[in-house]
Amino acid sequence: MSDTITPQPEASAAGVRLQFVDAREVMIDQNVRTNTKITKPFVNSIKRHGVIVPVLAHPAEDGRVYVEDGQRRILAAIDAERYEVPAFVIPEGDTETARIVRQLIANEHRAELDEVERVAAWKQLELDGMNVVAIARSVGETPKRVKAGIAVADNKTAAKEVAKYEVTFDQALAIAEFEDDPKAAERLRQTARSNPAQFEHTAQRLRDQRTDRQVVEELIATYTERGYQRIDWPRYDDKDTLPFSALTHADGTDLGVGYVGGNGYRYAVRDAWNGFEVGHFVTEWKKSGLKKRKANGTPNLPWTDEQKAERRTLIANNKAWESAEKVRREWLVTFLSRKRAPKDALTFIADAVIENRGSLSGALSERHRFAAELLGLSKPEWGEQNPLAAHIASHPARTATVLLAVAIAACEAATSKQTWRYPTGDAVAYFTALREWGYALSDVENIVLGIAPDADEQAEPTPQDDAADDAESAGEGGEGAPEPAEPEDANTDAEDAGGTEDEDEDDAESGIEASAPDAEECEVTVA
Incomplete structure (x- = not known):
């Protein structure tokens, strides 16, 4: 059998006729397209406009036609109920091979509009x-x-x-x-x-970033025109150039937008993770008579007499606590050397274990080194028997005393100069027990139990104290007075002593709203 396609006689123009056929009556010839892909937009188009491009068909013996090319149009016309379809009807005379070739050509070379x-x-x-x-x-x-x-x-x-x-x-x-x-x-x-x-x-x-950039560019143009100097964004450890938010006037008032263009004024721009930022800074701010805010953000103003008295009390009680601690620990060594533990020792031990009083869990990780010290035993070493256990083994009658030493050591290790200022429930329970066991609490230790010392026992300030307070309050170092003792700001020995001139630095990188120098221009805000 030969694969050669025998050319068929071309139908003359007179042999081809254009007629309308009923889509429901035509027969669809075999087609190379098996997926008709009748889409809703296609059906809607035919419903509105009808079939525009005629289908290609051949006459059948019963008066109907076979559709060779246009099956999608016929099927969509039926769905759209637009049954009248134009068709080019050409005389039959093709072979099956020629039909397939024509269908392939007709479908392969169609190109959709781009x-x-x-x-x-x-x-x-x-x-x-x-x-x-x-x-x-x-x-x-x-x-x-x-x-x-x-x-x-x-x-x-x-x-x-x-x-x-x-x-x-x-x-x-x-x-x-x-x-x-x-x-x-x-x-x-x-x-x-x-x-x-x-x-x-x-x-x-991207649109928002572009808008921010445009705002910043307009601001830079305005500031350049007014002669304001632009700098690189200061480093966090730059102490000579600080943002407006970290400074106040000498009277403690905010710098605010009114200081834009003032002595030492500089501005900086950076592209941060959250958008463009414009920061307002003052360089060599001390020369301009400005004050740096305290670590907690409050203005750095001269101390009042009440604040001075509070500071003197703080220093005096801290010193008194150091002295009382030495006396108390010496008393504990003597107390734990007794032959018998006090009657309520087991209750104290049970509370300490159950409530994890003091730093009991921390003491365990150190093998109760402080307890061994209070009992006069050698320092525990890893890999060797704990001296506490060895002491119990050789002195079974002192088991309760050793356990009491463990509980006391945990409570004692948790005390510090902060204890009289911020007594916890554990501290109150501990000092109450010491008092009941015969220890004479000092005035500063009584504060833990809520017992304030007599007013007439408070030391009167000396002229030297007043002079020192005035010097600190005036801020001889140029940054003003260190912050008076406040509960939320006192967590270290340095703070107990009243702080230093170089308190915690404010973060120079804090975001500052970009504001124009005049009130009517203060709408500019960049993230």
Whole structure:
């Protein structure tokens, strides 16, 4: 059998007739297309306009026709209930091979309109007087897509994006917004390719960043015109250049926008993780008579008499605590050397274990080294028997005393100069037990139990004390007085002593709102 296709006689123009056929009555010939792909927009188009392009058919013996090319149009016409279909009917005379070849050629070489051609056609319809809704109905598209397509047709940059990168109309329009920003445009193209669901979010962030940048550029232009000096954003450890937020006037009032352009004023701009920031700073602020705020952010003002008295009490009680601690620990050594433990020892031990009083868990990790010290035993060493256990083994009658030493050592180790200032429930229970066991609490230790010392026992300030307080309050180092003792700010021995001139530095990198120098220009705010 030969594979050669025998050419068939061409039908003369007189042999081909154009007629309308009923889509319900025609017979569809065998076709190389098995997936007809009848889409809703296609059916809607035929419902509105009917079948425009005639199908190709051959006459059948019973008066009906066989459709060789156009089965999608026939099936869609039936769905759309537009049964009258134009058809070119040509005389039968082909072989099956010729039919297949024609069907392949007809389907293979059809090319759809590309998006640029499509939007150009929509634009022409608009120019001819059709509105977006009418165009959408006519071509079976949504009004939103048609509107975006016409906008693309009006924008050469967007049209190029559609043609070159195969992005959607909306994406092309967004990319066109950044025609003058190649990096932003490329970022949007990458998002459209790799993560289209995030495209709108990325585009909006880029718009916001551009807006911030424009605000900053306008601000820089204004400040440059007014002669303000721009600097690099100061380092966090720069003590000579501080932000407005870290400084006050000598009377403790905020610098505020009114200080823009004042002595030592500088501004800086940076591109931070959350957008552009404009910071207002003062360089060599001490020379301008400004004050640095305290570590807690409050103004650094001269001390009142009450604050001076509070500080003297703080220092005196801290010193008294150091002395009392030595006396108390010597008493504990004597107390634990007794032959018998006090009657309520087991209760104290049980509370300490159950409530984990003091630093009992920490003492365990150190093998109860402090307890061994209070009992006069050798220091515990890893890999060897604990001296406490060895002492119990050789002196079984002292088991309760050893356990009491463990509980006492845990409570004692948790005490410090902070204890009289901020007594905890554990500290109250511990000092109450000591008093009941016969220990004479000093005045500062009584404070733990809520017993204040007699007023007449408080030391009167000397002229030297007053002079020292005044010097510190005046801030001879240039930064003003160290902060008076306050519960929330006192956590170290250095703070107990009243702090130093170089207290915790304020973070020079804190975000500052960018404000123009005049009240009417204070709308400028950059993240």
